[in-house]
Each structure stands twice: as structure tokens, then as C-alpha cells.
Amino acid sequence: MNKSVFVPGHVTGFFNIENHEISLKNGSCGAGFLLSRGVKTTISPSDKLSIDVNQGDEIVIEEVLKILEIDDTFKITQDIQLPIGAGFGTSAASAFSLTLAINEFLNLGYSQELCGQIAHMAEINLGAGLGDVIAQTGKGIVLRTKPGAPGIGEIESFRKDVFIAYKTFGTIKTSDIISDPHHREVLSQVGLKYLELFEKETTLENFLSFSNSFSIETELMSDEVRNLVDYFNSSEDILGSSMAMLGNTVFAFAYDEDAFKDLDIEDLHICELNNIGIVYD
Structure with a gap:
């Protein structure tokens, strides 16, 4: 079977x-x-x-x-x-x-x-x-x-009912980043700062805001990722957007799926936040 x-x-x-x-x-x-x-x-x-x-x-x-x-x-x-x-x-x-x-x-x-x-x-x-x-x-x-x-x-864990959009511009080899002494030091210093802030108030707004600040301060964003993040964040219907760690990928959150469909973005994928977890079939 x-x-x-x-x-x-x-x-x-x-x-x-x-x-x-x-x-x-x-x-x-x-x-x-x-x-x-x-x-x-x-x-x-x-x-x-x-x-x-x-x-x-x-x-x-x-x-x-x-x-x-x-x-x-x-x-x-x-x-x-x-x-x-x-x-x-x-x-x-x-x-x-x-x-x-x-x-x-x-x-x-x-x-x-x-x-x-x-x-x-x-x-x-x-x-x-x-x-x-x-x-x-x-x-x-x-x-x-x-x-x-x-x-x-x-x-x-914190369950939320939201939609997620993502677009990837290619790959980043995780091992190259996490094995590099400079990247490790910067990631850890900046990450610890936002981790401590998030633990004080674990809201969806803070997660999105801190994620964006982290991606900017670690200087890992490519120009194409930065431009799309800025475009998402300029929309009133988008809750927030940032870079996936570690990938040359942009993600954004919205309560309404139509908020993404109304934007002019090619190759944009839409799914939902997973509030179920692992599934056995």
C-alpha cells in the first residue's frame, strides 16, 4: 500500500x-x-x-x-x-x-x-x-x-487567514551564504535585533515590517527584488512585502486574493498561509 x-x-x-x-x-x-x-x-x-x-x-x-x-x-x-x-x-x-x-x-x-x-x-x-x-x-x-x-x-505558531503571493527571480545557494563568515556575522547581529523585537509583540504587521527591514539591512536584496518589494509596499491593499531568506524571491501578504490579481505582475503565484501543517495520506 x-x-x-x-x-x-x-x-x-x-x-x-x-x-x-x-x-x-x-x-x-x-x-x-x-x-x-x-x-x-x-x-x-x-x-x-x-x-x-x-x-x-x-x-x-x-x-x-x-x-x-x-x-x-x-x-x-x-x-x-x-x-x-x-x-x-x-x-x-x-x-x-x-x-x-x-x-x-x-x-x-x-x-x-x-x-x-x-x-x-x-x-x-x-x-x-x-x-x-x-x-x-x-x-x-x-x-x-x-x-x-x-x-x-x-x-x-500563530494562525492567520491571509493570502500570499510570491515571485522568484532565480536561486541563491544557501550554503554559500551561511558558510561565509561576514554574512554569518551580519545576519546574526541584525537577525537577533529583530527577533528580540518580534518576541515582545508577535503581530503580523511586525513580522512583515521586521522582515523588510532585515532584508534591507543585510544588503541581500538584488535590484529586481527591491523594486518588486517597493511596488508591493506602495499598494494600500497589500499588508507587506519582503525577500525570502535565503532566495532571490519576493513574497507579499494580503487579506484579499484580488489585491494581488489587480496588480500588473507577470509570473506571480498566489497561495494561502498554511494553518494545517503536515498531512498524512
């Missing part, structure tokens, strides 16, 4: 890096949100191990299988519903949904927390991300208050 698990995409608005020599404690604190789109992994019976991914390579899948040390044969099918390398946490969603689906298919008896730790280790090993996995255990707007994998780090 097939087993499928959906894990939502996650976009970070602002963050600071928290280094630790133990992989499960290594991570970041910050704030972001979950999307109604993400990664769905399906495991089905097969007489050999096979992988079918609709976009990207198989490196995340291979890393998870390496950690699990499983010799069983089955088919892995992944539907990645968001752009890769553009700040949507797709590698984390890939690793997490895969681990959860294999756990269900093989009746391993692992907890969701343990599956999250395995996915977090895969992320750290690949340098693909620092806090997406634990955020993907939440719902809506997610505040990461303690770094690390699920069961070690800590989060708070």
Missing part, C-alpha cells in the same frame, strides 16, 4: 544563526511562515529502489537514505510544488516528508520528532538550511525561539 506525506514549504523573514558542534543543536532562531504548497513524498511497493522527482536532483533523498541505512526496496516519488533554491525550504520539506513517508511505509515506529531530527541532520550535512525542519512542524506564522532539530529547538 502506498504511503504519502505532505510537508509545507517554509519561508523565513528574518533569522540569526546559532552555531553548535552537535548537529541536532545547530540551527537558527527567527520567524517565517508556512505555505499551502510544499513537497509531497509517496512511497510505493517495488522490487528495486527507484526515485522519481519532478524537479531538481536526488541529493537530499540520497542523504536521508544514507542516514537511515535502509536496505529495503521501494519507489520514491516526490512532487516538489515550489521553486528549488529560492527560499521556500524545499530541501527540508523533501527530507522531512521522505523520512515520514518511509517511516509509515516500513512501519518503523519512529516518532514525528525523531523523523524531524533525521531530516534536520540531512539539512545540516548538506549545508542546505538551518531552521526549516523544526518550523515545518508548526502552523501559520512560526517563531523559532530555540535553535535545533525538533525535540531540541522550540517554536511558537
Whole structure:
């Protein structure tokens, strides 16, 4: 019998890096949100191990299988519903949904927390991300208050009924940013400032405002991203807009979907804030 698990995409608005020599404690604190789109992994019976991914390579899948040390044969099918390398946490969603689906298919008896730790280790090993996995255990707007994998780090979630629009102009290699000493220092200093402010008043308005300020002060925005963010923020019907961390991508929030449809923006995608979280099928 097939087993499928959906894990939502996650976009970070602002963050600071928290280094630790133990992989499960290594991570970041910050704030972001979950999307109604993400990664769905399906495991089905097969007489050999096979992988079918609709976009990207198989490196995340291979890393998870390496950690699990499983010799069983089955088919892995992944539907990645968001752009890769553009700040949507797709590698984390890939690793997490895969681990959860294999756990269900093989009746391993692992907890969701343990599956999250395995996915977090895969992320750290690949340098693909620092806090997406634990955020993907939440719902809506997610505040990461303690770094690390699920069961070690800590989060708070806030459900909101809003629409999200996004447009990506390409990719940013996360590992290049988080491994660079200068970027790490700037990200952590600026991120800590806005994290402390947000913890005092966790409103949607503050999340959007602090995200925009963070992206400006860290100087990570390209000109095309900055121009679109400014265009969104000039509209009275848009709640706020900023850059996805870390991706050459713009996101914006609105209460009414028509607020986005009335704007003249090509290749704009619209979805909803995910207030449900992980879905088992």
C-alpha cells in the first residue's frame, strides 16, 4: 500500500544563526511562515529502489537514505510544488516528508520528532538550511525561539487567514551564504535585533515590517527584488512585502486574493498561509 506525506514549504523573514558542534543543536532562531504548497513524498511497493522527482536532483533523498541505512526496496516519488533554491525550504520539506513517508511505509515506529531530527541532520550535512525542519512542524506564522532539530529547538505558531503571493527571480545557494563568515556575522547581529523585537509583540504587521527591514539591512536584496518589494509596499491593499531568506524571491501578504490579481505582475503565484501543517495520506 502506498504511503504519502505532505510537508509545507517554509519561508523565513528574518533569522540569526546559532552555531553548535552537535548537529541536532545547530540551527537558527527567527520567524517565517508556512505555505499551502510544499513537497509531497509517496512511497510505493517495488522490487528495486527507484526515485522519481519532478524537479531538481536526488541529493537530499540520497542523504536521508544514507542516514537511515535502509536496505529495503521501494519507489520514491516526490512532487516538489515550489521553486528549488529560492527560499521556500524545499530541501527540508523533501527530507522531512521522505523520512515520514518511509517511516509509515516500513512501519518503523519512529516518532514525528525523531523523523524531524533525521531530516534536520540531512539539512545540516548538506549545508542546505538551518531552521526549516523544526518550523515545518508548526502552523501559520512560526517563531523559532530555540535553535535545533525538533525535540531540541522550540517554536511558537500563530494562525492567520491571509493570502500570499510570491515571485522568484532565480536561486541563491544557501550554503554559500551561511558558510561565509561576514554574512554569518551580519545576519546574526541584525537577525537577533529583530527577533528580540518580534518576541515582545508577535503581530503580523511586525513580522512583515521586521522582515523588510532585515532584508534591507543585510544588503541581500538584488535590484529586481527591491523594486518588486517597493511596488508591493506602495499598494494600500497589500499588508507587506519582503525577500525570502535565503532566495532571490519576493513574497507579499494580503487579506484579499484580488489585491494581488489587480496588480500588473507577470509570473506571480498566489497561495494561502498554511494553518494545517503536515498531512498524512
